[in-house]
Amino acid sequence: MTHSALAIVEPKVDYGHVEPIAIYFDDFDAMGIVHNARYAVLLERAVTPYWTARGHYYDHNGPSTPDLFHAVREFTITYHRPIKGAGDVFVHFWLDKMGETSAQYGFRFLSRDGSTCYAEGKRVIVRLDPATLRPTRWSESAREVAISLLKPEEVA
Template identity: 50%
Template sequence: MTAVAPSVEYGQLEIVPVYFDDLDAMGIVHHARYALLFDRALSGYWGRQGYEIGAAQSEDSFQAVRELTLSYLAPIRRTGEIAVHLWLNHLGRTSLEYGFRIRSLDGATTYAEGRRAMVRLDPASMRPTPFTESGREALGRLLRPAAEQD
């Protein structure tokens, strides 16, 4: 059963599972799994927006990670559900930068925070290509207030 998670002023709050196999030998979430928790949140959010990885109608989802930074603030010591607050710090012509916080459901603990820069690629040339207008509109809903756009 999902607990009621705190609301957020901008972006989106996604509830994601922490599974037994996310834990390391010490019983805490392995450091590499924090990026996976963020991916689970993104997949859930964009899936509900109608975007599907590999689908022709989801051309804007053909993106590559350019950079990922994570700060680990507190260990996640159990399985169950956690909250991932995600938003956009920047939306450019061919790139974007997500910001995120991985938190307890009650919002009292922030386990990690970070950012991830992505570049939209043309599938044929594998070169950066601009987001479509519909993609920019969908992405714009996640922009943090006063976030820069170019």
Template identity: 50%
Template structure:
């Protein structure tokens, strides 16, 4: 009898994504710009499933009215096939008006990492485009994604 392997994810969420032929570059590898795009698609799907998605109305967007302050991606190994993959998402920290989230572009089961990174967002007031605090609803929804202190 063998012991069961511990779950790959200890925190955050694993969201399925698909790599298509047109995501590959001339060498047949997932284009470097597609990794953060896949993370963005995963976040969009995650928040839409929770009723917190963006429908195109900035005035009504609430927490979805935000801008990227920083993006960092580290590429570990190339993706050279189309098909099913995953994006592991988590929140590193949430401040008054900004947050940092982490992501891993990985195999569909989360066991193999192809790239990882982080992105810093700032919530904006849609009228002034100045930083404004995250809502309590958003903070509450985000707690389930928080990475434990390490």
């Protein structure tokens, strides 16, 4: 049976969302593992369908909402194990914080069976005003979507 014929079962998570993403040959470095710089792109490929399905997308008319005008302020990642070979992996992502003008994602790259965490980290984005390039408030529409991604607060 080929990999494409295998059923993909998403790992069970208590918060956030899990998105399958494909790893292709051009994602690899000279050693045959996913190149470190590709993880930011792969995360983007996981987050985009989530927001697109909820009305926040780009098409030939431009952005569907002003919230899509944002920039990455911070991206940190810790690599635990290399991803070797093409195929699907899962990206578990969530929001740790949703501020007035920024949002902090947490994420993990997981094996198909969910037992291996390849890498984990955080990504902070800031919504910008297109005219001034200064931080501006998220819309209520973005806040409504963000609520579904918020990680519950840890109880001390």
